[in-house]
Amino acid sequence: MTRPAPATDHSTTAEAAALRLTGVTLRLGSDQQQVTALDAVDLAVAPGELLAVTGPSGSGKSSLLAVAGGLQNPTAGTVHVAGVDLTTLKEHQRTAHRGRHIGYVFQHANLFASLTAREQLLLTAHVAGRLDHETRQRADELLEAVGMAARADHRPDRLSGGERQRVGIARALVLAPEVLLVDEPTSALDRARAREVVDLLAAQTRAHRTATVMVTHDHEILDAADRVLTLRDGRLT
């Protein structure tokens, strides 16, 4: 399955954005001790764009991913993923929409110990009810693309940290999501592996035209992003 060439123009009109947050505020905690984790955030990410979001500890980075991924409903504002406002959906509809349109890459790859690299991808497809010929083929293509074809039958205990992270990236892409949310992908890796992983993320973002948001503390990888935004006290600048 080939998609059109990546857009070079990342100007994110409402229509073009695969992910769009408008006026998103998230308040957490009790009435007495309320924290504004996100404060009137507006954000639009286009297909094929890698956006890096950085910011100090407690600035709202995890909250941003949780809201963008539909894991947390904002106190105010709208969150459009692939044209649908997640905040208007019922819980089961949101879960279904999330599964269909959003891929996640975590800080640690979070692979199943008993499954091979290929099986990690196939399980994701199976859970989504999409373990068909096309998806199996896509899984093999992705393992090839992330340089893991030769180790597709290895379990995680026989893979390095960087290799596990590569499998995690391939797994996040197996259902061809429009939006890819990435949480500190390099924090467990040495410099060389971190560079490989972020370059791979950038390449896959372009190849698969995902709108990718990567939260990171790691300033050395920011050059791989098309755009860098900073969160401070829940405000995005």
Ligand SMILES: Nc1ncnc2c1ncn2[C@@H]1O[C@H](COP(=O)(O)OP(=O)(O)OP(=O)(O)O)[C@@H](O)[C@H]1O
């Ligand atoms: N469940 C919660 N209840 C109350 N406050 C919370 C809760 N979760 C997070 N917060 C607060 O919301 C703010 C944003 O937290 P968040 O975890 O999004 O920041 P972060 O930038 O991801 O931090 P880090 O880089 O340390 O992971 C912080 O002030 C945090 O203390």
